[in-house]
Amino acid sequence: xxxxxxxxxxxxxxxPLLLPEKSLHVDVNCMLEKPVTLTELRSALAELESKKxxxxxxxSDDVVxxxxxxxxxxxxxxx
Amino acid sequence: xxxTNPETLPSKxxxxxxxxxxxxxxxxxxxxxxxxxxxxxxxxxxxFEQETGSATDTASVxxxxxxxxxxxxLERRNYFAKLASGLVDGAFAGEQALDxxxxxxxxxxxxxxxxxxxxxxxxxxxLVKAIKAVMPEKTAESDAARNQSEGLTEETLQRIEEMAxxx
Numbered sequence: 364x365x366x367x368x369x370x371x372x373x374x375x376x377x378x379p380l381l382l383p384e385k386s387l388h389v390d391v392n393c394m395l396e397k398p399v400t401l402t403e404l405r406s407a408l409a410e411l412e413s414k415k416x417x418x419x420x421x422x423s424d425d426v427v428x429x430x431x432x433x434x435x436x437x438x439x440x441x442x
Numbered sequence: 443x444x445x446t447n448p449e450t451l452p453s454k455x456x457x458x459x460x461x462x463x464x465x466x467x468x469x470x471x472x473x474x475x476x477x478x479x480x481x482x483x484x485x486x487x488x489x490f491e492q493e494t495g496s497a498t499d500t501a502s503v504x505x506x507x508x509x510x511x512x513x514x515x516l517e518r519r520n521y522f523a524k525l526a527s528g529l530v531d532g533a534f535a536g537e538q539a540l541d542x543x544x545x546x547x548x549x550x551x552x553x554x555x556x557x558x559x560x561x562x563x564x565x566x567x568x569l570v571k572a573i574k575a576v577m578p579e580k581t582a583e584s585d586a587a588r589n590q591s592e593g594l595t596e597e598t599l600q601r602i603e604e605m606a607x608x609x
C-alpha cells in the first residue's frame with residue numbers, strides 16, 4: 364500500500380470528522396509495512412491537498428487536523 | 443580451551459530449527475489468545491510448537507500480534523468516530539435538535555476527547571453549555587409567534603389583491 368492511499372483510507376475511517384495530524388501519523392503507520400516520518404507524511408498531505416483530495420484545518424491550539432474531501436472520497440472509491 | 447574445529451563451531455552446525463509454518467486462522471486465534479492473556483512471544487512460540495508439533499518463531503508471533511493490534515487500533519478509531527456522531531445525534535434529537543454546524547462541532551470535540559486521553563472531557567460540557575446558550579429557546583409562545591409570522595396577515599392579503607388588480 365502506498366502512503367497516499369493509506370492517508371485516504373485513514374481519513375475515510377473517521378469520515379466526515381477531522382483527524383488530528385498526530386493521530387493520522389499513527390493510523391497511517393498501522394497500515395504501512397515500512398513506517399514513515401512526520402515529514403514524509405506532511406509532504407504527502409501537501410500533495411494530496413494541492414489535488415483537493417484532503418483538506419487541512421489549523422485549530423486555535425496550532426494542531427493541524429485533516430479531513431477527506433468529496434474528491435478524496437471519490438478517488439478512494441475509484442481505486 | 444577455545445574450540446577451533448570448524449565442524450563443531452556453531453556457525454557450521456546444521457540448523458535444527460524448523461521452518462515456520464503458514465498459520466491457519468484457528469492457529470492465529472490460539473496464539474493471539476495466549477498473547478492477550480499476557481504470555482510473552484518466546485513462551486507462546488514454544489507452547490505452540492509443543493501443542494501442535496508445528497514450528498513457529500518469536501519473530502512470527504510478534505509480527506502476528508503487531509498486525510492484529512494495528513487492525514484493532516483502526517477499528518477502534520472508526521468506532522469512536524461513529525460513537526461521537528451517534529451520541530450527539532441521540533442526545534440532541536427532536537425538539538432539542540442542533541443545527542448541522544453545531545452538531546458537527548460537538549461531534550468533532552467529542553471524537554477528539556475519545557481518541558486523545560490528554561483532552562479534558564470538561565470541554566464537552568462547556569461546549570454543550572455554550573451551544574445551548576446561543577440556541578433560541580423553543581416555547582409555546584415562540585412557536586405561536588413563528589406561526590403568526592409565517593401566516594398571511596391582512597396587510598399582505600391586501601397587497602396581493604392590489605397586485606392581482608394590476609396584473
